[in-house]
Amino acid sequence: MIRVYLVKGDKPVTTVTLETKLDEFKLYLKKMKSYEEAIGLIYWDMRTGAPKKGIGTRSEVVGELSGELFKMQVSEQMGTFLDYFTAADVNEKLDRTMRKIVSECKKEYDRSKKIPPARYQEYVVLTSQSEAAWEEAKHNSDFASFQPYLEKIVAMNLEFIELWGYEGHKYNTLLDMYEPGMTVEKLDQVFGALREKVVPLLAAIQDSPHKPETSFLKQTFEKEQQKKFSLYILKQMGYDFDAGRLDETVHPFATGLNPGDVRITTRYLTDDVNSALFGTIHEGGHALYEQNISTDLIGTPLCTGTSMGIHESQSRFWENMIGRSRPFWSRYYGDLQRNYPGQFDGVEAEAFYRATNEVKPSLIRIEADELTYNLHIMIRYEIEKALFSGAVKVAELPQVWNEKYQEYLGVSPSNNGEGVLQDVHWSGGAFGYFPSYALGNMYAAQFKRTIEQELGDLDELVAAGNLIPIKSWLADKIYQYGKLLTPAEIVQQVTGEELNPEYLVDYLREKYTDIYKL
């Protein structure tokens, strides 16, 4: 594969060939990344304010660019690059970053190449129709109309899993797409440990007579004031406004176009003081990750968060472990009061803090509190696992869903719209995604423990409004690496051990024992 010519004298030109090839490959990768960035910007624009009559044509633009990007991912030229760079004698000469880049491209290439193009095209059409069907079905609480789509999607995923190959449980192959290296074995272990502690904790909370008063959270709060406070807190977190911006959308999101342009959005509910704020902090956490990826990785496939779970650990760390903490409100509650003059007269910081952490089993995942959220995820995990082992059929989903909600959370949906149809994920074929959310909570708690060991008392830092050292620590330990390290490597390198659910268990027990005086 590698050509070695000995020229006059004694210096082989090997290195020249390798360097030339590397330069070519880097240009090729940069081009792919450019397409990705353009597509990312178009999506951001579509969601933040593109005029609706232009969307039809704009979607075709996205189609063109995505098509080109896909072609580059699986092109003959990519194949040639990969053959060259994966050959042992060349591969050993690559630096760590380039070796990882090659392995990422190879993974993507192999995965795409294993699916016959016509079959993949069918799947793309199916999921796009299915998302529309889901929207309609959810609106009408009509599972039967969505069932055939979901059956087909599950069947095609099973077919793809056979083509891709799998080790152990078939569902592992899907998990790996969102959380590289994650397995059913590991999830069973960590979710099991978590569930064992969370369920009795929730029961104790529900029995507690010390329920927080929350009525003051629901008043009328002007959008402009909410925005001002959200921007203020973002700034405190170290979000760089020269490398991002905050806009308004129905569904909040963060998008990292490049580390110098990481945009976030939030939604303002004028009858709720917390919704936009915590939405902003959550997306701000995602954004801090993307803003602080090493500039060395720009233009490569490593210039993004390493996994959904680690990404979610950052949004959830900032939202819950910082933003919903007592020291945070001891520091910022006065600012909040001044931001809404008169609206929190007579409400103490402690009361606001407790209200902000109310635990209440509910039907809808995205409205769940920090504690019960994990149970919503476990339900979905168990259902997905059962779907791909064949233990549960799509037709049985509504019944299984409702039984599990009763079992885990003690609530029952009155219809499928607020039950099994509530999330968009399955309609787009995103099986294996849900566990990331709860993994994020576990990673976050584990990182938090290490921060406390290395930076000293976290509560003191937060109570002093000293959030920047926290951000810098995270940037140094996690953010800068982008996708250079796997989730497992990050966790091991930062905390000295593998993923351990006990940190989240301890954190939740301590926090809620205190709030609910258990």
Added chain:
Amino acid sequence: MIRVYLVKGDKPVTTVTLETKLDEFKLYLKKMKSYEEAIGLIYWDMRTGAPKKGIGTRSEVVGELSGELFKMQVSEQMGTFLDYFTAADVNEKLDRTMRKIVSECKKEYDRSKKIPPARYQEYVVLTSQSEAAWEEAKHNSDFASFQPYLEKIVAMNLEFIELWGYEGHKYNTLLDMYEPGMTVEKLDQVFGALREKVVPLLAAIQDSPHKPETSFLKQTFEKEQQKKFSLYILKQMGYDFDAGRLDETVHPFATGLNPGDVRITTRYLTDDVNSALFGTIHEGGHALYEQNISTDLIGTPLCTGTSMGIHESQSRFWENMIGRSRPFWSRYYGDLQRNYPGQFDGVEAEAFYRATNEVKPSLIRIEADELTYNLHIMIRYEIEKALFSGAVKVAELPQVWNEKYQEYLGVSPSNNGEGVLQDVHWSGGAFGYFPSYALGNMYAAQFKRTIEQELGDLDELVAAGNLIPIKSWLADKIYQYGKLLTPAEIVQQVTGEELNPEYLVDYLREKYTDIYKL
């Protein structure tokens, strides 16, 4: 070129081959247009609010996409398409639209192919450096530092003109890039006629004792109120907000991404009631054009305005002939007064109208009034013409500039920053662009005369706030065609004669004779 197989029976399969080729070509064109649209959106975003730290990487994205677009324009595949579709026996089978598309692509292809790629690359680098040098030079009023760049740009343009070929004056080749078919011969004629009447008119205005009072235009006007009124007027004009949006930038512009997404921007000066408003109306005129191009042309190179001059005729028609008209203010002045409560108490509509049309020779083109604006353009036209005939050297520009400003407008710049260095155009090599602005005024006046013949009293329509029929007429007569007709064809088809400067002369004389009581 075209393959004709006679198959069993009597039907040649020619049509199948032609149709297949057409489908391929249309897909190819649509792909090019998609790249253009993506690039257009990126530029819009850069100018309206992209975070500054992301600009470096974003520029490389633009570079990648523009490079791909250029490659498609001049590719072997494009060459094959053009050979096929320009062959007489095929060409005659094409419909009018496709024939025009082919000829547009051919023009672009030939123009690009005639310049050696390395030489063109040099030119791109030169103009990009030159724009930076110009900015610095303008800031320091230092022509000498800019002179070598400009000399090189002019020299390279002369070199390109030789490669492209020219008929008559060399400058004709440059004019044709912005106003297809326009020549020095024609411009000399129309500008000559215009100048002959405008100069004495300006002298009479300056001698008039009836100068409008303008002090009330300069108060403090809140940005939000200005925005509200601008949006209101846009709506009155028939600007479709489902196919566009208004944002804020330092330099106002309009950009047509596709007919369903035509965005405009304006600039709010809080000490001037008119600046943002007329900026909005001006860009709104450009936008009405792009919003109303026939949807049949989407995805083709004809889906844009036919020339800079015709485009400018629409922005100027709406800004000056509608927006700065007496009936407009008889209808909308009350709304303006209500928009700025108390700020125009005791100012009559007539006084506001007259103030809005104050004529005052000045140094800066972009701040010029409707009348003297034409003189600013003629100065630039004469200079460009002389540069490309060799009659004037770059080194002589400051002197020539100042002499002409004295001669035409009776004013002299105190430095080159407010003189010869004021405009960005030359630093980017955009010679031949300036005449479009004055052509726009002439086209606009000529169209106006036809509207009056066909729609009845324009003043009555405007005074009644009946702007939509005017927009619909323009859409029907001009906008829908996009680039399907040439500027000359549009003018002939709409007005029944070729470009005639007398309509503008008459319009200006009538308007200012009245305002200044000449």
